Amino acid sequence: xxxxxxxxxxxxxxxxxxxxxxxxxxxxxxxxxxxxxxxxxxxxxxxxxxxxxxxxxxxxxxxxxxxxxxxxxxxxxxxxxxxxxxxxxxxxxxxxxxxxxxxxxxxxxxxxxxxxxxxxxxxxxxxxxxxxxxxxxxxxxxxxxxxxxxxxxxxxxxxxxxxxxxxxxxxxxxxxxxxxxxxxxxxxxxxxxxxxxxxxxxxxxxxxxxxx
Ligand code: ADP
Ligand code: ZN
Numbered sequence: 029x030x031x032x033x034x035x036x037x038x039x040x041x042x043x044x045x046x047x048x049x050x051x052x053x054x055x056x057x058x059x060x061x062x063x064x065x066x067x068x069x070x071x072x073x074x075x076x077x078x079x080x081x082x083x084x085x086x087x088x089x090x091x092x093x094x095x096x097x098x099x100x101x102x103x104x105x106x107x108x109x110x111x112x113x114x115x116x117x118x119x120x121x122x123x124x125x126x127x128x129x130x131x132x133x134x135x136x137x138x139x140x141x142x143x144x145x146x147x148x149x150x151x152x153x154x155x156x157x158x159x160x161x162x163x164x165x166x167x168x169x170x171x172x173x174x175x176x177x178x179x180x181x182x183x184x185x186x187x188x189x190x191x192x193x194x195x196x197x198x199x200x201x202x203x204x205x206x207x208x209x210x211x212x213x214x215x216x217x218x219x220x221x222x223x224x225x226x227x228x229x230x231x232x233x234x235x236x237x238x239x240x
Pocket of ligand 2: 175
């Protein structure tokens with residue numbers, strides 16, 4: 029992809045949780061290391077899945093550690109001018125400024141690989157992901173497997189004490205009592221939103237479309 033390009037570009041690996049975005053990011057970074065490229069890897073400080081450690085190694089023994097960053101300005105400051113490939117995991121936790129940063133890096137000739145969950149637990153665009161998807165030269169949207177029915181999963185189901193979490197909860201909830209499942213559109217449940225949509229349909233039925 030984009031072989032021989034003299035300029036940089038942005039590629040986004042999007043999808044639901046458990047869809048293999050990190051696996052794909054690691055695969056691409058490993059291949060960039062095999063190609064002898066100078067790579068820097070970043071992740072949001074909010075992601076502690078790896079206990080603060082996220083290291084990618086290639087078979088020839090080269091390895092890089094993910095540098096935690098808390099915002100796009102910090103990320104921009106950490107990129108070294110000689111870097112050729114910049115990889116960012118969990119980009120949904122970044123601020124909107126990340127869009128200008130990745131554009132600037134690509135303009136400066138770097139290959140930028142961004143992985144992130146594109147939808148929040150309500151099924152709405154998550155953080156800057158929608159904007160990043162619009163700017164990317166290449167997009168890959170991965171699916172997981174719906175834990176309810178086995179179809180391809182595209183949604184993050186937030187559960188609190190095993191029950192679907194209401195839409196009004198915070199978008200980012202780190203270290204809380206909630207858990208997440210990958211689900212398909214049909215099995216995804218967001219109580220408040222589902223009720224609001226039901227009410228809308230009811231009003232349309234009783235008042236006609238003009239009344240809505
Ligand atoms: P992501 O970064 O998208 O959250 P990861 O790369 O961390 O995903 O994990 C993907 C792995 O998660 C899969 O290879 C699989 O082994 C595992 N997994 C757990 N639950 C599911 C699921 N419901 N659907 C697909 N893979 C799952
Ligand atoms: Zn399903």
